[in-house]
Amino acid sequence: MKFENSPLSKIYSYNKVELPFGDFFLCKDIVISEIHEGVHYDKYKIEALAEVLISHYGSECKISVISNRVNSYSIDLQEWSRTVNNAKQIIKVAVVSYTFATELSFKLEKHFSVQNIETFKTLEESISWVSEKKVII
Numbered sequence: 001m002k003f004e005n006s007p008l009s010k011i012y013s014y015n016k017v018e019l020p021f022g023d024f025f026l027c028k029d030i031v032i033s034e035i036h037e038g039v040h041y042d043k044y045k046i047e048a049l050a051e052v053l054i055s056h057y058g059s060e061c062k063i064s065v066i067s068n069r070v071n072s073y074s075i076d077l078q079e080w081s082r083t084v085n086n087a088k089q090i091i092k093v094a095v096v097s098y099t100f101a102t103e104l105s106f107k108l109e110k111h112f113s114v115q116n117i118e119t120f121k122t123l124e125e126s127i128s129w130v131s132e133k134k135v136i137i
Contacts, residue, residue, distance in 0.1 A: 002070050003032050006123055017052055021045045026056050030064050030130055032123075037071040043079040050083070057089070064092040064130035068123060069102045077109065084117075093117040094126035 003009055003025050004016075014032075017024040022035040022045075031053060035041055057063055065084075084090060097103045097119050106119045120126040 001123060002034060003068055003123060008123055008127065012127075015056065017056075019045075019048060019052070021048075024049065024052065026053075029057075029062065030066060030127065032066045032068055034068050034070055035073045037073065039071075039073040040076070041073055041080065042076040046076075046079055046083050050087075053089075059089070061089050062091050063089055064094065065090055066094045066096065066123070066126045066130060068096045068126075069098060070096075072099075072101070075105070075109070080109065091116065092130045094130050095119045096123055096126050097121065 004023075009025075012027045012030075014025045014027045017026060021039045021041065022033055024034075025032040033049075039045070053061075053063070084093060093116070095102070095106045095109070095117070097106055098121075103119060110117055110119075118126075118129060120129065
């Protein structure tokens with residue numbers, strides 16, 4: 001379910017950022033991403049989003065990222081892993097998976113990640129997990 005169509009969008013205060021490749025919901029210390037159908041999420045898109053996040057949260061922030069995979073898209077796995085593993089601002093990454101293919105993709109992503117990353121079936125579960133006491137490793 002898309003974040004804006006969920007009851008959670010009425011509970012959490014957020015700013016919506018629409019980029020050509022996806023919609024991003026910037027909550028207090030959580031970013032919920034919804035990449036558009038058919039996009040190849042590459043280095044340039046990752047960099048564009050990073051600029052938006054630093055502009056909004058600041059370079060010293062501590063945030064969690066929820067990838068709400070409501071659409072099918074591809075990821076430059078090496079670049080994604082490099083960014084997530086090196087970003088000191090990201091404490092947790094949650095993936096909301098709606099399909100078996102997304103679950104398989106997540107297993108590959110988790111293999112390359114040193115971050116605290118988990119998969120969930122619902123947005124509610126993912127928000128609950130990222131909202132738990134934040135542990136900085």
